[in-house]
Amino acid sequence: MNNFEYYNPTKVIFGKDTYDQIPSKIKESTAGKRVMITYGGGSIKKNGVYDAVMSALKDYEVVEFSGIEANPEYDTLMKAVEQIKENPVDFVLAIGGGSVIDGTKFIVSAAKYDGNPWDVLTQKKGCKFEYALPFGTVLTLPATGSEMNSGAVISNSRLKEKRTMGGPQGFPKFSFLDPTVVKTLPKKQIANGIVDAYMHTLEQYMTYPSNNLLQERIAEGILATLIEIGPKVLEDPADYKAASNLMWCATMALNGTLRAGVAYDWTTHMIGHELTALHGIDHARTLAIIAPNLYKVKFENKKEKLIQYGQRIFGLEGSCGEEAIHRTKTFFESLGIKTNLSDYTDDYKSTPKIIRERFEERGWEAMGERNDLTPIEAEKIVEMSF
Amino acid sequence: MNNFEYYNPTKVIFGKDTYDQIPSKIKESTAGKRVMITYGGGSIKKNGVYDAVMSALKDYEVVEFSGIEANPEYDTLMKAVEQIKENPVDFVLAIGGGSVIDGTKFIVSAAKYDGNPWDVLTQKKGCKFEYALPFGTVLTLPATGSEMNSGAVISNSRLKEKRTMGGPQGFPKFSFLDPTVVKTLPKKQIANGIVDAYMHTLEQYMTYPSNNLLQERIAEGILATLIEIGPKVLEDPADYKAASNLMWCATMALNGTLRAGVAYDWTTHMIGHELTALHGIDHARTLAIIAPNLYKVKFENKKEKLIQYGQRIFGLEGSCGEEAIHRTKTFFESLGIKTNLSDYTDDYKSTPKIIRERFEERGWEAMGERNDLTPIEAEKIVEMSF
Structure with a gap:
């Protein structure tokens, strides 16, 4: 057997009717009350997940960042980074599948990074994400596993490039996995x-x-x-x-x-x-x-x-x-x-x-x-x- | 499938020739330099593990607590708790099998507990371990799984009782699993x-x-x-x-x-x-x-x-x-x-x-x-x- 290191601190909450636990899980990371939710094209507004999460977050000040596309785009994500830098949040909650979660890993890392985040993605020497805002996920699409790992893939369509990122800062603090979302998927x-x-x-x-x-x-x-x-x-x-x-x-x-x-x-x-x-x-x-x-x-x-x-x-x-x-x-x-x-x-x-x-x-x-x-x-x- | 929550933040370092990484793993929890090592009857002095760990800890001030028996005894462990309360340490490193690791989970929890620790083990109402000194393990006996969970079983032979404890404070920060120890076991x-x-x-x-x-x-x-x-x-x-x-x-x-x-x-x-x-x-x-x-x-x-x-x-x-x-x-x-x-x-x-x-x-x-x-x-x- 090869030597290995195994580490995965993400807490998984799996099953039906669990979203009411979201506030208590956020509290394990921060006492702050300002949360950014990130999502994609709006399917979460049709399948009921948005309403359920917003109801759970009723005691929070919620800011929204939507429009994260499949194969999340660097330029799109940088808008969220700028939004957070201008007006900081305490926690980010990704609601979506692998693209939204991957994009959110980039957002929370880049928001705490002083240099040019593209340098990290191109693995420019000495450039590394080390810190991140705490974030969690509400998974709406079983596929990529991003909800319980620290990696992400970010696209730059201007350059026709896909780049990967990783590191311990990329683990979600928690992920809610509710299989009833599957019935809402194409x-x-x-x-x-x-x-x-x-x-x-x-x-x-x-x-x-x-x-x-x-x-x-x-x-x-x-x-x-x-x-x-x-x-x-x-x-x-x-x-x-x-x-x-x-x-x-x-x-x-x-x-x-x-x-x-x-x-x-x-x-x-x-x-x-x-x-x-x-x-x-x-x-x-x-x-x-x-x-x-x-x-x-x-x-x-x-x-x-x-x-x-x-x-x-x-x-x-x-x-x-x-x-x-x-x-x-x-x-x-x-x-x-x-x-x-x-x-x-x-x-x-x-x-x-x-x-x-x-x-x-x-x-x-x-x-x-x-x-x-x-x-x-x-x-x-x-x-x-x- | 039943609903469930899964969480396990213990970092596992698995394989041969890894003990030189012990200091870097301790540093992830504390900058402190005073470490208590806990062990059992001394087999680690015969099989080379004690020497290897002490060599890795050469830049630390190491205090020892030995004599944790199979089915670790409450009275024995309380001596270590008192030792830490009198003269605090920054980190505890358990070197042994399930008994030493279980005993160490009790020690690090009881050392941070103000009441009577026996009340926690008997599940007296309102009594709960919530905090613990950070601790890690060097596993010398594959069996109980204690190296990667938060539970422990503590004996009280005066009362002919075995009691269990658990809770998130009981997870080791890290565990070193070196299979070459197996050849030294009866x-x-x-x-x-x-x-x-x-x-x-x-x-x-x-x-x-x-x-x-x-x-x-x-x-x-x-x-x-x-x-x-x-x-x-x-x-x-x-x-x-x-x-x-x-x-x-x-x-x-x-x-x-x-x-x-x-x-x-x-x-x-x-x-x-x-x-x-x-x-x-x-x-x-x-x-x-x-x-x-x-x-x-x-x-x-x-x-x-x-x-x-x-x-x-x-x-x-x-x-x-x-x-x-x-x-x-x-x-x-x-x-x-x-x-x-x-x-x-x-x-x-x-x-x-x-x-x-x-x-x-x-x-x-x-x-x-x-x-x-x-x-x-x-x-x-x-x-x-x-």
Whole structure:
């Protein structure tokens, strides 16, 4: 087992009818009464979450920042940062899915940072977020796991870039996870969420045998659960058992548990982020496009784990690595997620080369769990994804 | 899925050659330089852990408190509390297994408590530990999970009592888990640790189907891993893969993960604590004695889960509940753990009645996940365990 450090101080409040506890959880961080709520395009006003949260916050002075878009934009978020710098708040409460929560992590960190926040995102030497305003989340979309980790992905569409940030200041103080929100979601978003959780798990599993037998079994537990409940929650999003299992799997898939002591890859995400930046394809769908082809290109690296996965998850026998890749693709397709790049855009012919060049420009010579996936191989993976 | 709250802020540093990070982790809690180390009978001086930790603490003023016994004694621990009250320290570092860590949780809490700490342990109305000195742990024995939770069990042999305590102040700030200590342990302690972790898992699993499909699979992952590596680590405690999996399973079995959203029982522990208090039997062994009989007495309650367990863990088929109980007993016996009370003491004839009376005196009319296990049934379970 590899050495590891595990730390996750976010408090999760999971279940129905819990929002009345929001004030007591805020009080654990601050006695202050001025709260900024952040949200996206306004779906929370239609599904009742906004009203429920505002009712819980009736003793607070609430300021609002709305309009955080999918793939949250640096320029948008900087407006919230300026608003807070001009008129400070004591706490920020993100109400939304991964984009709103990621955006809020940037807002609370940048609001406490004196330099140019873009320098942190580009990892300019010596530039680091160290402090943040305390913040919590009310999750409305199970998918990214952002509600229980410290990472965030921020887009800059002017530069066609997606950048990641992290650090201990990025952990929410608390997150409310109420699975009844699932029934208010478009099926497309539910399907994306299932694939996102599945792929977060595979990125931390489909490497080489880790010697951390338990972590492999936990990863397999998430995969098996998603396969079991995925079709059910799509068929009936009001099925509480299915919805609550989806929500908890999505959180557990990226809260630090799975990576303890194992080798992880994340190249599917790195390529996927470029596809979103170039073509605006939903994050989860980029992962479904790339992963099967990446596993084919790096088959020898991942063969042993692909076989374990095929046997334990799909009940296959023998040397079933290729069939396991096929089953993965089939599972995504069964959720209504198309897995070829050409299904999403006609304008993709130059994409493989652009992605190779971007990786080369950044000096990413070797990716993947064995540090041997080259930009040329990334180009090939994208070529295969048409 | 049941509503739940999950919170665990303990930082785990897992692996080999990590103790040089102890000072940097202490600094995250205090700039103070006066540290009390707590330990047991001195095995840490033989296995090298004492020297390694003292070397890491070379820039600190270290005071020592040793002699914390298995089933840590209230009277012993109060000496450490008095020592701290007379001459305060900035941080306490527990070096040991569950007993030393549990005892240290009491010490750091009682040192910050103005009333009579015994009142807290007896749950006298209005008496509660709210604050504690910051403390960390260096784990030397994988078993109880105390290194990553906030609970503790404290004994008072004058009163033949074991009492539990908990609360957020009880979380260690950090815990160092180095699996190389396993090779220094007596095999009896290793076997106890395996059973302890296994039974912590079963207490949070062997109830009724929870609708939390993932948590059930995580529990099954711990059980399967312990069955796989238990015999290996007993045969060769220097097998790092086996030892590290045992250590991590023991932590994961009682760090709050398994109980998220599920029904739990803990009656085996409640009866087991009495057996330890009355006859001095090792904690883990009391669990191995009681659990199979408890599952027989409450068979109808647990039948559905016993079948799932038998099928998924032992590969049995059909209605395999009774066989699953038998296999559990056989697994414990295969580790050298005897499972009959009469294997441990001749003086047990009055035990069932005493335990029933103790439960009745405390007003524990109904225990177990369905609140229907009566003191009379507890008496019967103990009778069956001869």
